[in-house]
Amino acid sequence: MMFCILFSQYRILQHFNISPEEYTVIFTSGSTAAFKLVAESFAWTPTGPEEPGSRFFYLTDSHTSVVGIRGLTTLMKVPAVPIKPHEICKVGIGGEDGNLTALEDQIQDKTPHLFCYAAQSNFSGTKYPLLWIEDIRKRKLYPFNKTAGEWFVLLDAASYASTSPLNLALHQADFIPISFYKIFGFPTGLGALLVCNKSAHLLRKVYFGGGTAAAYLAGQDFFIPRQSVAERFEDGTVSFLDIIALKHGFDALERLTGGMQNIMLHTFGLAQSTYRILSALQHSNGSPVVCLYTDTEFDSPDTQGPIINFNVLDENGGIIGYSQVDKLASLYNIHLRTGCFCNTGACQQHLGISDEDIKKNLQAGHVCGDNIDLIDGRPTGSVRVSFGYMSTFEDAQTFLKFIVSSFAKSPARINRSVVSQVTAVATESPVQNVTSDSNGDPLLQQEDVLGGGSVLDNSSGPEKPFNLHQSQVDPERNNGDVITDGSLTKQSCTGKAVTLTNIYLYPIKSCTAFEVKQWPVGRQGLLYDRNWMVVNLNGVCLSQKQEPRLCLICPVIDLERGILIIKAEGVDPLTISLKEESMEQYQFCQSKVCGDRVKTYDCGKKAAHWLSMVLGRQCQLIRQSSDFNRDLKKKFAKGHGEMQSASLSLVNEAQYLLINRASIQHLCEQINMSEKASSTALMKTEELIQRFRANFVTSGTRQYEEDEWTEVTIGSFSFQVMGQCSRCQMICIDQETGKRSNEPLHTLSLHRGGKIPFGIYLLNRSLVFSSNPTVLTVGSSVFPRLGNNTEHQTSPGHEE
Incomplete structure (x- = not known):
């Protein structure tokens, strides 16, 4: 194993045209860890009351891993100085010449300073001159010529080395962090710090872990580090299996491309x-x-x-x-x-x-x-x-x-x-x-x-x-406008009552909708809406974005029998009790939904086996605990103090999502207009409704009139409009087949712009003022209240 690691080190040095006599390879967990190693180990001289100490200069066009070094230097009383790219110039050209005699005196000062810059900007791809390395050492560049002492260069080569040849024989920086993942895509979690042997004495070992000590005493302050620079700093067991793979990575790169040039x-x-x-x-x-x-x-x-x-x-x-x-x-x-x-x-x-x-x-x-x-x-x-x-x-x-x-x-x-x-x-x-x-x-x-x-x-x-x-889009469009036959006209709602045409709930988050004609309303939304979710073995929620086949799982709630029935083609249905009396037998766990930590419990091995068989991957079914209260999002609660006690189920953002059938039909027409020359089947209104995964569908009189609603009354229930729903790629999944396409997100973006809004979030105000929840029924009258809805947040999609 040791021979293979040594061979990999040699192969890395060969890639950068240098030898073990010139440079040492220290393996790290990535390029960020390499920066941290230099920051923690560099021989900084603190600035005293009368004596100036070390300086850390860094280019403002630098990765966070570079700027973060100043956190350590500040603790060590070493000033960190940001330098903008245009501020670096030849001495006497835009900078200050300095007195040559004074310059010679300054060179006698051995105080170590460090300058870090990227060979290639990870933001814009700009390549900064590698000639800076030698010019900085020789103090030929401003502002480095103004500071007495010795300058050393930490060269960020992570971005540069991924697509460009770096010849360190010509440009011998003192410390060079690199990332193998960026070079040939494997492995992750492995990087290296290349250390010029002439500068290795500047890295001083403070912490020592397994393998880095030649000898030490547990009861006394006695520690002798290993002589090899690499062995001194590679604390613990290195990722030797990944290191061995590096040779094959470099060989494949050479074989496939002919080299970095x-x-x-x-x-x-x-x-x-x-x-x-x-x-x-x-x-x-x-x-x-x-x-x-x-x-x-x-x-x-x-x-x-x-x-x-x-x-x-x-x-x-x-x-x-x-x-x-x-x-x-x-x-x-x-x-x-x-x-x-x-x-x-x-x-x-x-x-x-x-x-x-x-x-x-x-x-x-x-x-x-x-x-x-x-x-x-x-x-x-x-x-x-x-x-x-x-x-x-x-x-x-x-x-x-x-x-x-x-x-x-x-x-x-x-x-x-x-x-x-x-x-x-x-x-x-x-x-x-x-x-x-x-x-x-x-x-x-x-x-x-x-x-x-x-x-x-x-x-x-x-x-x-x-x-x-x-695609006919008027240049004067803005969010909330309505597209009609290629032109945009601002629509205003007349206040005329419309009808609730559909009610959907989604017992298992991201699975198929369960349509009902009437349904009880709970404190978190429609009763049992998004009370369960599928997670992987690490407890991470699975949605249709990662697992489109979830749309093929059909949950049905039988209130009379008190059970949840889960169906899928080719397997026997799975039945789960709605009651929680027996939940003590299951394991409680913490899960996250849209950044919120929620209390859940595992629904057992039988449910896990059923889902794993259907989806072809190991997963589990968990349910939100009924005694857990998930608060309304702060951005929604702001300005609605009386509703801050509102609770959420496993939804992403809000209790309810409403869409307007008139808006759906208009969008459907726009999609089909763009598909006239296609042999593919035209989009259908009902299919599009399923993709938007709303709780309420109304028979609105005009497309996108819901954008201007501020409150909505449905039957005996009063709802506050909390904002618009920003749509994502999930609406592009056919809910009957699980196949992806580019619609309707593509057309929606063309005609709606902004955050791609479609549909509005609702919060049930009735439950705040009443303790007698009833049921919602299809066919109920819908009365909106108009107002300027631009103040509401446009928030991430509700589709899951």
């Missing part, structure tokens, strides 16, 4: 052509379709990596939130990164987000990694596309087709001069057959991007190209 040229070619098309892509009115965030013109792989960062714009120049872009991309089997990518500095620089904006966004509820993409109309993050060695021109075509068909106002245009540039980039260009309008300006058709046909597979995408000219 080929990978760099291939991925840059994809990024360059895609960038140029995106930069030239225009709506029909000539406005750009995307706003690109870049420091280069993608003219050389020496200065730009295969990363494109952007936000999508509507025809009026407004930002389309990154969460909406991400939802629609999934319909095309495209995986995007969205947000700020753990690089707040670059995000602020390119998006113009101030420090105060960051703090205000936090107060507004936005945190890193969430889906709050717009606050006051301004973006909190962006969209990133990265190309790797396995990416193809077909992938780029799929991505461009997605942008055009989902966001470009038809007929989309591309700049003629850019077309000629793009066609010269590669022999196979994604842009072909460009036609012109009456003014001679190029028009970008769907087939221009696709090269004549869709490249999507049938399992998750459309079976034919989407005709842009069939």
Whole structure:
């Protein structure tokens, strides 16, 4: 085993053109752990009252793992200094020369300082000069020439090394964190720190774990570390099985691609052509379709990596939130990164987000990694596309087709001069057959991007190209407007009573609906609605997003017999008692729903076996405990003090979801208009209703009139409208077959925009003021109260 690990270390050094005499490989759990190791072990000299100590400089365009080092340096009384990229320059060129005599004196000072920067920005793909390494050491760059002492360089190579050759024989940084997952996709949880042997003395061992000690005493402060630098810092048992696999990863990379130089040229070619098309892509009115965030013109792989960062714009120049872009991309089997990518500095620089904006966004509820993409109309993050060695021109075509068909106002245009540039980039260009309008300006058709046909597979995408000219959207549209025959007209409800046409409950979260004609109302919503859910062996909830076959499981509640009957084709039904008297025999557990911790109990081995057999994977059925009270979401409770005591079942957001049949029928027409040339079956209204998984369906008089409702009375019940429901990819699953498509989310996005709203959340106000719940009945009159509903939150989908 030790020989295999040593061989893997040699293979890693060989990949970076260095030898064991020059560098040592320290295995870590990832590149972040490598940064942490340097931060904790570097020979920092604290700043005293009279004597200056070490300094930690870092580029503002850095990953969180770099910026986080300042947390440790602050404790050690070492100042952390952020440096913007444009602030680094040659001494005497935009900076200060300094006195050469004084400079010689400063070099005699041996105080160690550390500068960290990324060889390639993980935000924009900008490649920063590797020549900085030597220039910083020799103090040829401002502002490093102003600080007495010795400078050492921590080079973040995680992004750079994934697609570019890094020759450390030419650019000998002192410490280089790398990620093997980013290089060839395996294994996760394994990285390394490459340490220049000349600088290894700067890493001082403080903590020692198993395997790192040559000798120590348990009762005295006596510890002698191992002599090898790697053995000194690899605490505990290294992931030797993954380490052994590294050789095969490097060998496969070489065999498939011919080396990192080929990978760099291939991925840059994809990024360059895609960038140029995106930069030239225009709506029909000539406005750009995307706003690109870049420091280069993608003219050389020496200065730009295969990363494109952007936000999508509507025809009026407004930002389309990154969460909406991400939802629609999934319909095309495209995986995007969205947000700020753990690089707040670059995000602020390119998006113009101030420090105060960051703090205000936090107060507004936005945190890193969430889906709050717009606050006051301004973006909190962006969209990133990265190309790797396995990416193809077909992938780029799929991505461009997605942008055009989902966001470009038809007929989309591309700049003629850019077309000629793009066609010269590669022999196979994604842009072909460009036609012109009456003014001679190029028009970008769907087939221009696709090269004549869709490249999507049938399992998750459309079976034919989407005709842009069939999508008629007025440039004056906004959320809540109604599309009628291609034009938008603002509709207002007359206040006339409509009817409750359908009542649905979903006893098991994400399984098939159970339709009823009348049903009791409980304190959490419809009685037994989403009281159960299916989880994997780790207790994580399964939804149709991960397991579409859940829609083939049909729960039925028999109130007279007091049982839940669960049916599925090909197996005998499973029966579970609705009573909880015997629940003591089951194991209580903690589960999470939409970020909330809920008290549940396991429904037993029989239910687990039945579900595992139907779904073909190990899973369990759990039920929410009746004595557990799950509070209303704070964003909904705000301003409704009398309803803060309202309770939720295992729903994602609110007690009830209502949709309007008139809106459904209108959306169905829009979908079928776009599918006239298709041989596929047209969408049916009832099928579409099932996909939206509402509790109440009403016979509204006008499409999208529900957007303006603030309160709703159904029979003897009074409901408060808590906001609109933001839709996700789950509505694209056929509830009868479990198959995915790109509808209705694609059409809904074209005509509704924003957070893709459809349907409204309701909270039962009647139960707050009455202790006598009754039943809801199909055919009951529905009376809405009108008002400006824009103040309500648009929240994640209720579909599960």
